[in-house]
Amino acid sequence: MSLVRGTRAEIRKLFSSWMAPGIVIGGLGFVLVSVIPLLALDGTEVGIEAGVDLTDPENVQILLGSATAANLFIVLLGVVMMTTEFRHGTITSMLLGEPRRVLAMVAKLCGGVVAGLLSALLITAVVFAIVVPVLAIKGIDATLSDGQTWRIVVGGIGALTLWCPIGVALGAFIRNQIAAILIAIGWFLVAENVLVVLFPDLGRFLLTGASAAIGSTGDTQLLSWWGGALVMLAYVGVLGVAAAFTLRRDIK
Numbered sequence: 001m002s003l004v005r006g007t008r009a010e011i012r013k014l015f016s017s018w019m020a021p022g023i024v025i026g027g028l029g030f031v032l033v034s035v036i037p038l039l040a041l042d043g044t045e046v047g048i049e050a051g052v053d054l055t056d057p058e059n060v061q062i063l064l065g066s067a068t069a070a071n072l073f074i075v076l077l078g079v080v081m082m083t084t085e086f087r088h089g090t091i092t093s094m095l096l097g098e099p100r101r102v103l104a105m106v107a108k109l110c111g112g113v114v115a116g117l118l119s120a121l122l123i124t125a126v127v128f129a130i131v132v133p134v135l136a137i138k139g140i141d142a143t144l145s146d147g148q149t150w151r152i153v154v155g156g157i158g159a160l161t162l163w164c165p166i167g168v169a170l171g172a173f174i175r176n177q178i179a180a181i182l183i184a185i186g187w188f189l190v191a192e193n194v195l196v197v198l199f200p201d202l203g204r205f206l207l208t209g210a211s212a213a214i215g216s217t218g219d220t221q222l223l224s225w226w227g228g229a230l231v232m233l234a235y236v237g238v239l240g241v242a243a244a245f246t247l248r249r250d251i252k
Helices: 003-014 019-041 045-050 057-064 066-087 091-097 101-138 147-173 177-198 200-205 207-214 225-246
Strands: none
Touching (some): 003 066, 019 045, 057 066, 057 101, 066 091, 101 147, 101 225
């Protein structure tokens, strides 16, 4: 099986059950829960007291790039893509179709990249479909002619895309689906925050910090956007190679 055919097969599997689409929809819902209240509160007394001000172009840019808030959901999408193979025993048929296990893992990672990209594009498109018309009604410039806006949006799409293959690699290490999901949630919601508190300078090199840097507005506490991209790609590369060799273990 070629790498292209293997990647296509991985994408088709995403639509064979409700779980993967459900995770993406959950990520979209999570983003909208933060976006819609900001749009509703802008210009109101409550919004002013809370510091909501969409007349500031930087705030509008952050709002348009808010799809990155779904990063945990996208890493869980990758985890599910991989661990489902072990949970339902379909890993055997997958490896019969492509007995070269390293190539099978590469195809799974490529499928994760495509799944992450499609998810990021979908969430971003929905955010634009809601935010841009509402801003137009309010008479607020959506800053679509500003190159900085598109750098933030495109950077956010790229960062969100890379979370999925990271989840795939994690799922190859931790084959139990429930355990892998709990570890992913624990790491990104608890462990990284603890590490940042204990070692503040380390935060920018962790996954969440690097991801935030790619779609940032120039926060001096983060890496540059290209520095964040390099760190994210390094994580994907190292974890992907390790996962490819992990798959060479005996399958039970």
